[in-house]
Amino acid sequence: xxxxxxxxxxxxxxxxxxxxxxxxxxxxxxxxxxxxxxxxxxxxxxxxxxxxxxxxxxxxxxxxxxxxxxxxxxxxxxxxxxxxxxxxxx
Numbered sequence: 001x002x003x004x005x006x007x008x009x010x011x012x013x014x015x016x017x018x019x020x021x022x023x024x025x026x027x028x029x030x031x032x033x034x035x036x037x038x039x040x041x042x043x044x045x046x047x048x049x050x051x052x053x054x055x056x057x058x059x060x061x062x063x064x065x066x067x068x069x070x071x072x073x074x075x076x077x078x079x080x081x082x083x084x085x086x087x088x089x090x
Contacts (some may be wrong), residue, residue: 001027002057003059003061004060004061007061007063008041008042008045008061009038009040009067010057011041011061011063011066011067011070012034012037012038012040012041012070013037014038014067015040015041015067015070015071015074016030016033016034016037016074017073018069018071019033019037019075020033023078029077029078029081032046032077032081033074033077036070036073036074036075036077037070037074038051039073040066040069040070040071040072040073040074041066041067041069041070042066043068043069043073044062044065044066044067044068044069044070045061045062047062047065047069048065048066049063050063051065054090061067072081
């Protein structure tokens, strides 16, 4: 179980840094994106395991599907954040 946790944390951090680097801005949304990246990696690994996608596998971990799902989840979070109504200014 411990190597799986290490892989999850490592892949989530790499995906977060790549996403923020491509996006080009560190904003208030980064802590939320970190959580979304962790959840996306866990869900992506589970999807890769259940679907039997063996494109790239390290032990029982599926980093390719985990990365794809994490990136999609972070993109969806940023898009939903952009659609949210602006806070009223005083």
